[in-house]
Amino acid sequence: MVFDSLSSNEAFARSAVAAFVMQLDPTIGEIGDIKTAVSEAVTNCVVHAYHGITGKIRLNVRFTSDHIVIIRISDKGCGIEDIHKAMEPLYTTSPEEDRAGLGFAVMQSFCDSVNVRSVPGRGTTVTLKKKLSPRYPNA
């Protein structure tokens, strides 16, 4: 889905992903983890990508046959000059807005893998992967 980079869409994005993932019968904890990670990634796009101008955020969700959920969130905004620096816990470029600088740290903690690809001036794509626990291990 594609939506505007407005802060009101942060709830829309994480709720839409959670609703889609429900068909895999996730645990409450897993749904919470996914919602949190999506919220972080989308908030990054809203806060940083377009510098006060409203741009578009694209979000794709799919899953594999072994219940790995793959979520891709991308923007065509300013891009990230130094991805390593951006991913450091507590690093933030906007402390005045009470940003904790924990976005990527949270994504990494709540997902199995986080991949960031970015081209300055072209945009950023974050890919989150999370393996859901098998619900019926003896089946």
Added chain:
Amino acid sequence: MKSKMNGSELTLYVTGEIDHHNARRIRETADGLIQQKHPTLLNLNFSGVSFMDSSGIGLIMGRYRTMKLYGGRLKVTEIPKGLRRMMELSGLSGLDVLERGFDENECN
């Protein structure tokens, strides 16, 4: 947002989902009340919080700084189980703002 003044202690009942969008409204309410009432203790009651991303951590750290500036203290109480991982990850436990007992119960 409901609030309660008890002597010099102010309790704010934070409800709903704390994300970047909602944090602004909560921050403005909290800071307005702090400036108006100068509490010695700000108690953020989180029992009604159903979701929180790292914006909630920013919100807590910001209010911690504001209360310190006024010579007061901050406590975050009745933290729902679902928010524990986020709180642990934030390093907030080192600031002694999370309700006592939070670190001991069922975290491991």
